[in-house]
Amino acid sequence: MPKASGRGNAFQEAGHVWLSGVKDALMLHQCIYFLARSETIRFRTLQCFVLNGVIFLGSILLFNFAVEPALNVLKRLVQEEEAWATDFIATSFSVLYKVFWIYPIYCISFVLNTVMYQEIADSALGFLQRAPVKSTPHLERLIQETWRVLVNLVYLLEMYLLSYIPVIGPFLYFVHSCWMASIYCFEYGWVHQRWSANARVDYFERHWLYFSGFGFPVSFVSYFCPRFIDAGVFALFFPLFVLTATRAEPKALQECPKQLQRLPLFFIVQGVSCFLVRLFEGRSRGAKVK
Numbered sequence: 001m002p003k004a005s006g007r008g009n010a011f012q013e014a015g016h017v018w019l020s021g022v023k024d025a026l027m028l029h030q031c032i033y034f035l036a037r038s039e040t041i042r043f044r045t046l047q048c049f050v051l052n053g054v055i056f057l058g059s060i061l062l063f064n065f066a067v068e069p070a071l072n073v074l075k076r077l078v079q080e081e082e083a084w085a086t087d088f089i090a091t092s093f094s095v096l097y098k099v100f101w102i103y104p105i106y107c108i109s110f111v112l113n114t115v116m117y118q119e120i121a122d123s124a125l126g127f128l129q130r131a132p133v134k135s136t137p138h139l140e141r142l143i144q145e146t147w148r149v150l151v152n153l154v155y156l157l158e159m160y161l162l163s164y165i166p167v168i169g170p171f172l173y174f175v176h177s178c179w180m181a182s183i184y185c186f187e188y189g190w191v192h193q194r195w196s197a198n199a200r201v202d203y204f205e206r207h208w209l210y211f212s213g214f215g216f217p218v219s220f221v222s223y224f225c226p227r228f229i230d231a232g233v234f235a236l237f238f239p240l241f242v243l244t245a246t247r248a249e250p251k252a253l254q255e256c257p258k259q260l261q262r263l264p265l266f267f268i269v270q271g272v273s274c275f276l277v278r279l280f281e282g283r284s285r286g287a288k289v290k
Contacts, residue, residue: 009255010255010256010257013253013254013255013256014209014253014256016251017209017210017213017251017252017253018209018210018212018213019213020210020213020251021182021209021210021211021212021213021214021215021216021248021250021251022213022214022216022217024214024244024245024247024248024249025185025213025214025215025216025217025218025241025244025245025248026217026244027244027247027248028240028244030243030244030247031240031243031244033127034123034124034127034243037127038123038124038127040119040120040123041120041123041124041243044116044119044120044123044239045120045239045240047112047116048113048116048117048235048236048238048239049236051109051112051113051235052109052113052232052235052236053232053236055105055109056105056106056109056232056235057229057232057233057236059101059102059105060102060228060229060232063094063097063102067093067097068090068094071086071089071090071093071094072090074086074090075087075090102228106228106231109235113235113238116239117188117238117239117242118188118191118192120188120239120242120243121188121189121191121192121242121243121245121246122188122192124242124243124246125189125192125193125246128246128247148187148197148200150273150276150277151197151201151266151269151270151273152183154269154272154273154276155176155180155266155269156180158176158268158269158272159173159176159177159180160173162176174219174223175212177215177219177223178211178212178213178214178215178216178219179204179208179211179212179215179265180215180219181214181215181218181219181234181241182204182211182212182214182215182245183204183211184238185214185215185238185241185242185244185245186204186211186214186245186248186250187200188242188245189245189246190203201266201270203250204265204266205262205263205264205265205266206252206261206262207250207251207252208262208263208265209253209263210250210251210252211250214241214245214248214250217241218234218237218238218241221233221234221237222234
């Protein structure tokens with residue numbers, strides 16, 4: 001009976017921690033506090049809405065629901081012997097539209113969003129009087145940020161590879177996308193507070209279940225959207241979750257077995273990243289010797 005009771009408490013705690021993450025993510029009414037008091041947050045949030053909602057998503061929806069149906073109508077109107085010409089025009093227009101409009105907007109919005117999200121997080125943390133700690137040297141910070149980008153890229157690669165595993169692949173992909181969303185939401189605050197890359201990883205792995213819950217809402221919304229639309233939806237709502245992350249209080253597992261209190265999510269990612277760094281260093285030294 002004591003063992004059963006202990007397991008019951010552990011399951012109850014796990015459910016509570018996960019739901020706490022979901023609840024903290026959905027405390028969207030707290031965004032009103034920041035939007036009402038900060039002109040920077042209002043302006044940057046509006047810019048995110050225009051860039052991601054109006055320009056990026058609007059361009060995709062315009063093509064899907066206006067341009068493409070018009071091209072299909074044109075195909076039906078022409079004679080059969082001229083159908084190849086309309087097919088060629090439709091295919092060429094679709095490719096050119098994506099190459100010269102959708103893809104550039106996607107890349108530009110990715111860079112601009114990163115800057116705007118950081119300003120939103122910095123302003124929100126400033127209102128909460130969470131001043132950054134002593135500034136780290138520029139070279140050290142550059143190394144830390146380069147390592148962070150490399151780890152995130154390897155994590156994304158791992159996430160997409162997991163999706164190809166039969167049966168459980170989609171589930172693993174979705175769970176990892178929840179963690180990825182939480183990393184993005186909280187990372188701006190960690191950068192503001194000058195946390196090292198290792199400190200961020202350690203903190204995340206000790207609160208892994210909470211972060212899977214926090215990233216669940218935005219991942220759930222974007223998961224069922226088509227390609228590119230999912231990125232636009234994610235970016236559209238993301239500023240609000242950045243704001244809720246500044247007020248969140250992550251909870252760790254206390255009563256579960258010690259093996260589950262810290263989950264080494266980045267063990268493989270860090271190993272692969274270290275291998276890539278060593279490989280790059282080896283090639284650089286070899287080039288210098290030559």
